[in-house]
Amino acid sequence: MDIIKRLAGMLAPYKKRVFLALSLQLLVILSGLIAPFITKDIINLVIPSLDLGMLAPLCGWLLLLVAIRSVSTYSRSLILERVSQNLVYDLRTGLYQHLQELPYGFFDKFRIGEILSRMTSDIEGVRNLIAGGMVTVFNNLLNFVGALIFLSFMSWELTLSLLIFAPIIGVVAWQFNKRIRPVFRDIREQNAVLNTRTTEDLSGMRVVKAFAREKHESERFSKENLRLLELNLKATWIWSDFVPLMEFLSGLCTPVMLLVGGILLVQGNLDLGTLIAVNGYVWLIINPMRALSGIINMVAQAVTSAEKLFYYMDFGSEIKEPEQPKTPEKFEGHVVFDHVTFSYGGEDVLKDISFEALPGQTIAVMGATGTGKSTLVTLLGRFYDIQKGSIKVDGIDIREQALKPLRRSLGYVMQETFLFSDTLTDNIRFGRPDAEMEKVERAAQVAQAKEFIGKMPHGYETIVGERGVGLSGGQKQRVSIARAVLTEPSILIMDDSTSAVDMETEYEIQQELKEVLKGRTTFIIAHRISSVKNADQILVLDDGRIAERGTHHELLAKKGIYYGMVQDQYRDFEKYAAGKAGEA
Numbered sequence: 393m394d395i396i397k398r399l400a401g402m403l404a405p406y407k408k409r410v411f412l413a414l415s416l417q418l419l420v421i422l423s424g425l426i427a428p429f430i431t432k433d434i435i436n437l438v439i440p441s442l443d444l445g446m447l448a449p450l451c452g453w454l455l456l457l458v459a460i461r462s463v464s465t466y467s468r469s470l471i472l473e474r475v476s477q478n479l480v481y482d483l484r485t486g487l488y489q490h491l492q493e494l495p496y497g498f499f500d501k502f503r504i505g506e507i508l509s510r511m512t513s514d515i516e517g518v519r520n521l522i523a524g525g526m527v528t529v530f531n532n533l534l535n536f537v538g539a540l541i542f543l544s545f546m547s548w549e550l551t552l553s554l555l556i557f558a559p560i561i562g563v564v565a566w567q568f569n570k571r572i573r574p575v576f577r578d579i580r581e582q583n584a585v586l587n588t589r590t591t592e593d594l595s596g597m598r599v600v601k602a603f604a605r606e607k608h609e610s611e612r613f614s615k616e617n618l619r620l621l622e623l624n625l626k627a628t629w630i631w632s633d634f635v636p637l638m639e640f641l642s643g644l645c646t647p648v649m650l651l652v653g654g655i656l657l658v659q660g661n662l663d664l665g666t667l668i669a670v671n672g673y674v675w676l677i678i679n680p681m682r683a684l685s686g687i688i689n690m691v692a693q694a695v696t697s698a699e700k701l702f703y704y705m706d707f708g709s710e711i712k713e714p715e716q717p718k719t720p721e722k723f724e725g726h727v728v729f730d731h732v733t734f735s736y737g738g739e740d741v742l743k744d745i746s747f748e749a750l751p752g753q754t755i756a757v758m759g760a761t762g763t764g765k766s767t768l769v770t771l772l773g774r775f776y777d778i779q780k781g782s783i784k785v786d787g788i789d790i791r792e793q794a795l796k797p798l799r800r801s802l803g804y805v806m807q808e809t810f811l812f813s814d815t816l817t818d819n820i821r822f823g824r825p826d827a828e829m830e831k832v833e834r835a836a837q838v839a840q841a842k843e844f845i846g847k848m849p850h851g852y853e854t855i856v857g858e859r860g861v862g863l864s865g866g867q868k869q870r871v872s873i874a875r876a877v878l879t880e881p882s883i884l885i886m887d888d889s890t891s892a893v894d895m896e897t898e899y900e901i902q903q904e905l906k907e908v909l910k911g912r913t914t915f916i917i918a919h920r921i922s923s924v925k926n927a928d929q930i931l932v933l934d935d936g937r938i939a940e941r942g943t944h945h946e947l948l949a950k951k952g953i954y955y956g957m958v959q960d961q962y963r964d965f966e967k968y969a970a971g972k973a974g975e976a
């Protein structure tokens with residue numbers, strides 16, 4: 393019920409038009425209700441008196457009613473189609489805007505395929521209700537009630553004899569609704585599962601092929617598809633149990649009416665014209681009963697869809713801007729982590745992390761995979777809230793800051809590079825869409841991307857595919873470095889972002905960065921000692937804690953984890969060098 397109310401609420405902006413459409417529909421219904429009255433007069437008055445002079449005007453009235461019906465129906469459906477399409481537009485835009493505001497946590501929880509289902513088929517389900525369902529409900533309800541009222545004026549005995557069926561039909565309909573709703577819900581869910589499988593398989597197609605897992609993936613898909621088939625069939629079975637029962641119950645109306653009507657006629661309590669007119673009303677009563685299953689079906693589907701849509705819409709962002717957001721006067725890149733503890737919901741991923749980065753410093757974060765390096769830098773943009781401690785950027789706790797300016801002051805080069813299906817230029821200036829071409833080129837230069845872009849078929853105007861198909865891993869990384877550099881962030885975060893770039897290029901990128909990032913803070917997550925050894929401070933993470941910290945030389949002197957890493961890398965290097973010497 394709440395859901396229906398909310399849906400009705402969404403119609404508020406279209407109130408006038410919906411009202412107009414329903415008024416037109418009322419005309420249609422009224423004209424249908426009046427017609428049997430005229431039929432009755434034709435039979436009771438014209439036929440016995442054989443007065444053809446009366447026949448023509450009565451038929452004229454009937455004709456007028458038909459005309460009113462047609463015109464009203466046409467205009468009503470035009471209006472409601474438009475309203476429903478507009479509503480779909482509102483819903484989709486609203487949902488999309490809402491999705492943009494949702495935190496990382498939401499996207500950890502819901503898969504793309506599922507979200508796509510909501511954006512398409514669930515919204516369509518709601519549209520069906522507005523475009524067709526609403527009128528069907530209105531129509532049948534008013535026809536039913538109206539016919540009963542008109543009928544009761546003609547013969548209360550007949551009305552009562554037909555009303556006997558109403559409670560039985562009500563109970564049957566209720567049962568049907570109860571059985572079919574959960575199945576529809578499962579169908580929606582399964583649709584989402586299937587969509588998720590499809591989107592993931594398609595975007596991971598290269599992996600599927602590389603591991604020759606096509607058959608396995610097809611089978612997995614078939615399994616989910618089969619489940620959808622089963623659910624759809626289940627709904628069909630429930631439906632086909634119910635339809636004949638409804639047909640039977642509504643079919644009983646005519647014989648009952650003829651039986652009671654016949655007796656009344658023979659007893660002289662009813663005239664023939666009335667009996668025939670009553671027959672016209674019986675259909676107005678029977679049809680809504682027969683349509684009931686279809687109505688319940690449609691409403692149940694729309695309600696389950698709307699339920700899911702509203703669930704998404706209500707998915708609040710737990711990351712809220714403070715009432716009075718503060719913004720530092722100047723973003724300088726002064727970062728303080730003070731006893732920060734964080735978990736994604738399970739075990740603590742970061743434990744009691746404290747450090748300070750002064751403006752202009754380079755902080756390197758090292759450690760084995762899964763020790764929390766990426767998590768640590770993600771916290772800077774407040775994509776997740778921490779459980780204990782505080783993070784300050786330029787003197788203000790990030791939970792007290794306005795979110796957008798904070799995030800704009802950061803330049804992220806994410807560990808997983810993602811490029812949009814767009815030109816290289818537009819990918820690079822994603823964070824500053826109005827940046828001049830000069831700046832784009834400068835950023836590309838810094839990221840050492842200028843040379844390979846120059847060799848592309850259309851240079852900067854080359855469109856790189858979804859996920860940057862057509863570029864090598866190192867090239868994609870360089871484009872995403874350029875994208876971050878272009879925003880001139882006060883804090884640049886490079887999460888393993890030169891892992892696919894050779895050492896020499898990496899060195900050049902670092903040299904260039906030094907120039908452009910003068911006075912800005914940089915966080916570098918890397919595995920190569922060469923990438924981090926010039927950092928002002930190196931943090932070595934181990935199992936979510938800072939195990940060691942200091943400069944390259946300080947850490948070497950400690951002879952701890954860092955020293956071990958240096959030794960390992962140096963040994964590999966020596967082996968490599970020895971191999972080269974052996975070849976020569």
Ligand SMILES: Nc1ncnc2c1ncn2[C@@H]1O[C@H](COP(=O)(O)OP(=O)(O)O)[C@@H](O)[C@H]1O
Binds near residue numbers: 736759764768
């Ligand atoms: N979005 C997430 N939801 C839940 N757990 C996560 C998420 N991202 C990372 N983790 C977990 O947090 C730990 C640290 O991950 P991460 O910060 O990516 O490590 P690193 O970058 O050092 O390899 C890992 O155990 C990982 O499984």
Ligand SMILES: [Mg+2]
Binds near residue numbers: 767807887
């Ligand atoms: Mg990582």
